[in-house]
Amino acid sequence: MALACARMATFAHRAKAFLVSTPTIRGLSRIEREYEASDQRRFFVPCPHCGEMQWLKFERLKWDKGQPGSVHYLCDSCDQPITESAKATMLAAGIWRATAVAEDPGTVGFHISALYSPPGWQSWESIARMWEAAQGNDDALRVFRNTVLGETWVESGEAPDWQRLYDRRETWTNGTVPAGGLFLTAGADVQKDRIEIDVWAWGRNLESWLVDHIVIDGGPEKAETWAALERVLGQTWQHANGAALKIARLAIDSGYESSAVYTWARRMGVGQVSPIKGVEGFNRSSPVSGPTYVDATEGGKKVRRGARLWTVAVSTFKTESVAALAGCGRPVEGAGYPRL
Template sequence: MSALTSDEVLEEGLFRFEGVDELKSSWREGLRPDPFMTVSGWADRHRMLAARASAEPGRYRTSRTPYMREIMDALSPGSPVQRVVFMKAAQVGATEAGNNWIGFIIHQAPGPMLAVQPTVELAKRNSRHRIDPLIEESPALRDRVKPARSRDAGNTMLSKEFNGGILIMTGANSAVGLRSTPARYIFLDEVDAYPASADDEGDPVTLAEARSLTFSHRRKVFLASTPTIRGLSRIEREYEASDQRRYHVPCPECGVMQWLKFERLRWEKGRPETARYHCEACEAPIGEHSKTAMLQEGEWRASATASDPATAGFHLSALYSPAGWLSWQAIARAFETAQGSDESLKAFRNTVLAETWVETGEAPDWQRLHDRREQWQAGSVPAGGLFLTAGADNPEGPH
């Protein structure tokens, strides 16, 4: 007797009851493999932004920030990228992209996830103001995470259980939170604000990433931050070790692709409203009204070879901020306002240009002492000297 197909099994009488058509349909649906979906595709289809958590409530649209598409899709299961590094300006949509990834995992690719904020208190605040609205406002997630008020919900301030996985939220200042559980997915937000050590147990980024090592090639790590001080910035160090991608956009006049640089934003002194971006190829002045089309036609291009081929690095300044957010005029005004204050210029460089700040100041004491050295013949005591003495500092410590 030959094997029966699924439809023949149903029709041969193994399932003889009313509703057989519905059962056959469910059977076929169960045999169909899960659709291939990217994080950006999921966000466009399922993500809803709550009024209390977003300036633009309603359905999420990747087209609003098209530069985030490739970053989100690198976090998708179908991408070979394992580590995504994003060195960014403030308010360019990075946190919402990370939340889209969280929603995608809960709905499409469940597994253990660790989300780290600079402190435990910030993790709690993020849970209340970002994660809870993410779940409550998106129907695809609402039924997968039980309300915190239900018995045995597995839903607390810093822990969200769902079928097939769990989201643990913690702070970089808590070593206990960082080593609490193995995690296939790790979201490290604002890493430059992390302490140097988590409860004296070591670098928080290293401790967190160690949670994912058992997942080998199936892991995903997302590091995002505005940068801080040159030489101390974690995100700059990670970006420089990556393939260093920049978002290239076309000049509306000549079509030449280029990434946006602050020195090419020009305006009349004292009149930031005259700010225009000047093409590096044809020098044509580009108005703010052209930015939307430029962003839609943009593409990420790598400028280096990563030390780890599984790491992709992205850099984005606020010059790319979409229409209605931070304008070129506002950037020009902020730069003029910051003049005369190192702290204001530092904030501008970090949060608007997404670049590190180089500390300046007087030479340290050892430099001034070195500059005042004099030459004397070895073994002689200068006139007026009473005795010879010497000292040395052993960088290895005492033996």
């Protein structure tokens, strides 16, 4: 997005960037960050009883438990119940108003929820029914908050205290595989001037240990950088039982210089290397999807559908990592870090 905005500079004041998205998780949602940096406009509608202008909030939608048909909206000002039959008139008299001062005066932001759906679309009764049906199911509640209310989802629980995490460090030599490790995987992040690799050992119940962190100096435009990464694939790490383990699978982020990543991955083969691309959003049922086929280059020639790309719902894994570190979710034993 930053690159697209930079390219619009040519058009000066005539340039416009239009960002539209459903929010995801609080603190991880890009559209949330963009909206909070804007003037945060809301659609204000008049109360049919007192005329007070207000924007509709889910907390003001009331109904008798188990009876969504009794739903009504309580005015912010006079507390009088507003039935949905008044909504069409309210919408016709509505107006957008800024509720904040934008960081950039040229940036405006608009937020609207399903509470504003016009007659014949999603009703307040159906929204109340969806809310009741979602109770007790975090996934359903998250979908409701994201898609019906247009709000970010706040994960339950808090990040663990740093001292508690620090005290959970285990003792083993950096660069070796602990006794519980069964196989190795690695993740590579390509940057402008280097490639950084984390090597992880995995055991039962998703227990994992950070075995090594490797930094390869040099940008992706240099052949020697990729040669060094290829040598990492052939490297071995000694297991506590004396065996030598190689990396079973390496995932490499294609977010930077994707064409160079695809070309190298194609040369290495699909058996050990998987290009990946992080996508925003929360998908617990399928956090990794693919592969899709993308073009690569071989011998200076473009190869259509020459590489296989996997997409990763990063918010899912970030959330699970926080839950695991807080001791309220998988992995059962958690992640191990060596004492330095």
